[in-house]
Amino acid sequence: MRIQDDDTTQRKGPWTEHEDFQLLFHVHMLGDRRWDFIANVSGLKRSGKSCRLRWVNYLNPGLKRGKLAPHEERLVLELHNKFGNRWSKIARKLPGRTDNEIKNYWRTHTRKRAQENKKTSASPARSPSFSHCSSSSSICTNHPTNASKPTTETKERSFYDTGGVEMFIKEGKTDNKKRATTRVTNNMGEGQEGNHSMEDIWKDIDLLDDNSVKPFFDPYSERAPLTWDICMSTWWTMDGQEEFTNNTFHQATQTFNSGLVD
DNA sequence: AAATATAGCAACCGCGTTGTA
DNA sequence: GTACAACGCGGTTGCTATATT
Numbered sequence: 191m192r193i194q195d196d197d198t199t200q201r202k203g204p205w206t207e208h209e210d211f212q213l214l215f216h217v218h219m220l221g222d223r224r225w226d227f228i229a230n231v232s233g234l235k236r237s238g239k240s241c242r243l244r245w246v247n248y249l250n251p252g253l254k255r256g257k258l259a260p261h262e263e264r265l266v267l268e269l270h271n272k273f274g275n276r277w278s279k280i281a282r283k284l285p286g287r288t289d290n291e292i293k294n295y296w297r298t299h300t301r302k303r304a305q306e307n308k309k310t311s312a313s314p315a316r317s318p319s320f321s322h323c324s325s326s327s328s329i330c331t332n333h334p335t336n337a338s339k340p341t342t343e344t345k346e347r348s349f350y351d352t353g354g355v356e357m358f359i360k361e362g363k364t365d366n367k368k369r370a371t372t373r374v375t376n377n378m379g380e381g382q383e384g385n386h387s388m389e390d391i392w393k394d395i396d397l398l399d400d401n402s403v404k405p406f407f408d409p410y411s412e413r414a415p416l417t418w419d420i421c422m423s424t425w426w427t428m429d430g431q432e433e434f435t436n437n438t439f440h441q442a443t444q445t446f447n448s449g450l451v452d
Numbered sequence: 453a454a455a456t457a458t459a460g461c462a463a464c465c466g467c468g469t470t471g472t473a
Numbered sequence: 474g475t476a477c478a479a480c481g482c483g484g485t486t487g488c489t490a491t492a493t494t
Contacts, residue, residue: 226479278482294461
């Protein structure tokens, strides 16, 4: 298992639920941009890049989970035929699916096809949807990188295009919660960090959503309650991130973290 | 039941692009 | 205009669960 080396280096490997919780919290607070900043402020020993990836591929509430539906599979085949390995582009046409997911699907799919074709190598029967592609690799013969390039590069937003927290808040999360909770069983086994299920996390986020002056602090702490309102107003009126980091948010984070550990 | 192979998926890495000071 | 930082993407790796022998 690839876990962190020491205090000074960044942590790698599977995310724990505690980390997920922290990340969710901070994305909720700060929006899903500025990943390096989030990584620093959250106290997570992760790179911003890693945080973004985790959000995009796992924590984003817009994610669909589970196997690709038949129509999605067809769409992937069609779009790959059209766009080649432009996974992000393909993913934009499949709401709730990530480029990573599609890439993985394609990989296993082509592997299967390759094996099937090996078995029937004498008369390779190709499915119609694969008629334009090499069956043993992901490289299309009519790779359209240039060929069928759309005239206008549309600014479609994929669900995983990070667009700030307002999107997250505006969209009802009811269904998303269900999705998010479907795969919480992994990443356990790291001591006591697995105490929060995704359900718990969403509950907590709900509490934050209902932010009519609801403190997200340890009730037993003697510190003044930090409210969502206070934090957000501080955030938006602050000039420099450093100052903010060192004051209110830092305090909020510490309170949050200590509450989590206790 | 144990060993091995395979599938599925999460996460990392490197690099190109974009934004900002 | 330039240098640097951050972001986004595609390729790849490695782990875990499941199937097969």
